[in-house]
Amino acid sequence: MKCVSFDAFRTLHLPNTYYIKPEHLFRERARIETADWVLFPEYWQINALVYGLKKRIFPSLSAYHIGHDKVEMTRAFQLVVPGHTPWTLIEANTPENAERVWQQMPLPFVAKIPKSSMGQGVFLIESQADWRLYLERTPVIYTQELLPIDxxxxxxxxxxxxxxxxxxxxxxxxxxxxxxxxxxxxxxxxxxxxxxxxxxxxxxxxxxxxxxxxxxxxxxxxxxxxxxxxxxxxxxxxxxxxxxxxxxxxxxxxxxxxxxxxxxxxxxxxxxxxxx
The missing domain is CATH 3.30.470.20 (ATP-grasp fold, B domain)
Incomplete structure (x- = not known):
């Protein structure tokens, strides 16, 4: 089994894996075409690899598409396991929607920027000042109930x-x-x-x-x-x-x-x- 990888760190321990710098995607087309798997491509590469070269990628196409931001992810969760998803409101960031969400969500609540990770872009909303600061930073309103956990x-x-x-x-x-x-x-x-x-x-x-x-x-x-x-x-x-x-x-x-x-x-x- 031959693999090519676009992430040297995550595939360091895998045998028969050749690392390609992401920016060399087009230069290394011949090597990619002969590989059994393409590992950890960047998001901008996946459509060309999957639909253009018909390559099998890892992680899966679903992992890329659903995991691309919290909005896509949460909507998928709400469909397949609705009883295990915290109460969430997702709206376009307009003044009307912001006021409606503010009236619906009991304080304190959690607000997130959809494309963020490592705990960044996650806000605890305890006041209107917190809410205004969040609204200035996010393209989409994404709010969840604050669960009683430590x-x-x-x-x-x-x-x-x-x-x-x-x-x-x-x-x-x-x-x-x-x-x-x-x-x-x-x-x-x-x-x-x-x-x-x-x-x-x-x-x-x-x-x-x-x-x-x-x-x-x-x-x-x-x-x-x-x-x-x-x-x-x-x-x-x-x-x-x-x-x-x-x-x-x-x-x-x-x-x-x-x-x-x-x-x-x-x-x-x-x-x-x-x-x-």
Whole structure:
């Protein structure tokens, strides 16, 4: 199995993988055409690769399209697992819509900029001053109820299986759980089976084959917040290698089948044990 990669860091441990700088897409067309897989292309490349060269890409096309921003993601969640999605209002950023959302959302609530990551672009709205500041910075109004939590879960799924997971506890500001925003890791508390089952279901339904899912638990009930197609590997020691092993097993199994079906019973990667 031959692969080309546009992300050297994420494919460092994969054999028979040739790295191509993203800006050399056209120069390296011949090598790309002979590859079995194209790994971690940039978003601007995927239509040309999938529809132009008919290449199989990893992560999946669904992971790219649905994970492109929080609006696309949340609407997909609302259709496939509506009972596990926090109450969310999404509107064009106009004065009329801003006033209507302000009247509907009880304080405090969360507002997000749709294309943001690592906890950036997430606002806690406690006053009209907070609301005005948010509205000045976002092209789209995206608001959610504030769930009563002090931590959330990061669950990493590759090829339909859980690779690992951990709790992310709130940082110094008492709001963000992201490690990049001062959050901390808790690996001692077991991963709730309900959360694991939810993300595996959503990954299967939406064909998301590489993602870090963020889940909030409220009285034992899981709420799906978002997923990151390109998640960090800093939460747990050895996580990068385990993710690479899972990617390789997934690609080899799909390559042997000649398709992208993740439900092959011969997939050699065993599921990760879940503590309840």
């Amino acid at each position: 931590r959330d879960l990061r669950l990493i799924v590759v090829g339909g299986k859980l690779v690992d997971g951990f709790w992310r506890c709130q940082g110094h500001n008492g709001f963000h759980n992201n490690l990049s925003q001062g959050g901390s890791v808790d690996t001692q508390t077991p991963l709730p089976a309900a959360a694991v089952e939810l993300v595996l279901k959503v990954a299967r339904l939406l064909d998301i084959d590489h993602a870090g899912f963020d889940v909030a638990m409220v009285d034992g009930y899981p709420y799906l917040l978002e997923f990151n197609r390109l998640f960090g590997n800093t939460g747990l020691p050895g996580l990068s290698q385990r993710v690479s092993d899972a990617i390789l097993a997934h690609l080899e199994a799909a390559n042997d089948r000649g398709d992208d079906d993740d439900d092959d019973p011969k997939d050699p990667t065993p599921p990760m044990p879940i503590a309840v």
